[in-house]
Amino acid sequence: MDIVRTPTKSKKRPLLLGGGVVALIATTVALMRLDPAVPTVERAAVLIDTVKQGDLVREVRGPGTLVPEQIRWITAQASARVERLHTESGRTVKLGDVLLELSNPDLQIQTMQAEQQVRQAEIDLLNLRTNLRSAILTQEGTVATMRTQWVSTTQEARAADSLVRMGMVPAFEASNRKAAADEFTTRLRVEQERLTLMRAAIDSQIAVQASRVVQLRAIADNQQARLRSLTVRAPEIGVLQELTLQLGQWVPEGTTLAKVVQPGKLKAVLRIPESQAKDVQIGQTASIDTRNGLVTGRVARKDPSALQGSVVIDIALTGALPAGAVPDLSIDGTVVIDRLQNVLHTGRPATGASTGTSSVFRLESDGRTAVRVPVVLGRASVNSIEVLSGLSAGDRIIISDLSSFATADKLRIR
The missing domain is CATH 2.40.30.170 (Efflux pump adaptor protein, beta barrel domain)
Structure with missing residues (x-):
């Protein structure tokens, strides 16, 4: 008959497994101790x-x-319209060369009005001098008349005083003549003081009007300068740069028109x-x-x-x-x-x-x-x-x- 045999368990496998784990751990430790790869x-x-x-x-x-060490900027002195260009950027210019022409009718009218105001102020100054001189002459005549009357009344008062002592003139008449002399003495003093004040005031009144003429003349000269500036000229010798304006272009006051460099x-x-x-x-x-x-x-x-x-x-x-x-x-x-x-x-x-x-x-x-x-x-x-x-x-x-x-x-x- 057949005999059933039970297989014998092998003891080598645990040994093999134990050795593999040890080798794995040793390898891991070795790898951990390795330096990182050098770039x-x-x-x-x-x-x-x-x-x-x-x-x-x-x-x-x-x-x-x-x-450039020296740059001369050319700016618009007044708002205007470009009418004509006489040169272009890159050209060598000389002192006084015309670069471009601008126009502004309003500026021309303002300049004429300023000149008219100057002429009117000059006429007013002339009239003031004439009137003041005439008033002084009139006052001098008044002072002369008062002096004549003062002399006359003073003499009459003295004569009447002498006649009173002689009994030839009543006392009240002598008193009236003395009062008249005192009146003309006061009037002469007042007219002389008025003449002095008029002579002292004439200079100040003329000075005020003369300063007004000077002020209006300065305004008119400034307007004339602005009007002349519409003809733009080179301020010095050099090379023109940045002239980029076009005909008909409106240029506000203060706008840079061009520059001249050395x-x-x-x-x-x-x-x-x-x-x-x-x-x-x-x-x-x-x-x-x-x-x-x-x-x-x-x-x-x-x-x-x-x-x-x-x-x-x-x-x-x-x-x-x-x-x-x-x-x-x-x-x-x-x-x-x-x-x-x-x-x-x-x-x-x-x-x-x-x-x-x-x-x-x-x-x-x-x-x-x-x-x-x-x-x-x-x-x-x-x-x-x-x-x-x-x-x-x-x-x-x-x-x-x-x-x-x-x-x-x-x-x-x-």
Whole structure:
């Protein structure tokens, strides 16, 4: 008969499973202890510079334009309409050349009215002088009459007083003649004072009317000047610019009609970033790149405030201008602000601070890896910066923008 046999349980499988778990754990621990993968950058994609020991010229740079040193703006003295154009922008003009003609009938009428008011005021002044002189002459005649009557009544009073003592004239008649003499004495004094007041007042009355004539004459002269300004003339020798008016165009008072510039007298106006402009001082040397040559100059003026993140610097040009240097030409300017003697310096890192503690990637001796090292940077220039500590002369560092590797401490250079 068949015998049923129970299979024997194997003890090797638990042993095999236990060994696999141990190996898995060991592998996991080993992987956890591994360093993260080192990022790789292409050598052609980074800019490498060498730390040097020597002199460092600190410079600041900014864009700008060439601007005439002397600009004469021509503005409309009165509202008018453009009737005729005698020249155009870009032409060389001489003093007194007619540039354009304007017209304003209302201004002509106002000028004539102002002249009429002046003439009327002059006539009033003449009449006033005549009337005052006539009044004085009349008063002088009155004073003379009063003096004659005073003399006559005084003599009669004296005679009557003598006759009273002789008994030839009654006392009341002598008293009446004395009263008449006293009356004419008072009247003579009053008329003399009136004459004095009239003579004193004549000058003030004439002065008031004369000042009115002067005032109206000034108004009339101003109107005449505005009328003459309708014929626009060149105020000086130079090149005419920005004459863009058209025939029939209405020009309000104060509108800029054109400007006259001196093309041979130019200056450079630079816009220096406000973070760098603090070290710019009057008198520092500068170099202006006109895209057609370099021109030397010196800082002549510095704006006291910043505008839209930059400070305006005026450069007086001391060198000869190259061909093609014209007003409003775009330029680049560099200002030398300091010269450092025998300092450690390198190219300015794209992501490094201008001053203070930072970090850069320094290449190892094999040139295939770069390690992040802390550095202390000092005074900076446009393209260079002083190294205070952290690097040595001959070290090679990456100065390109590596902000995408901000968390990496090591790079592989391929």
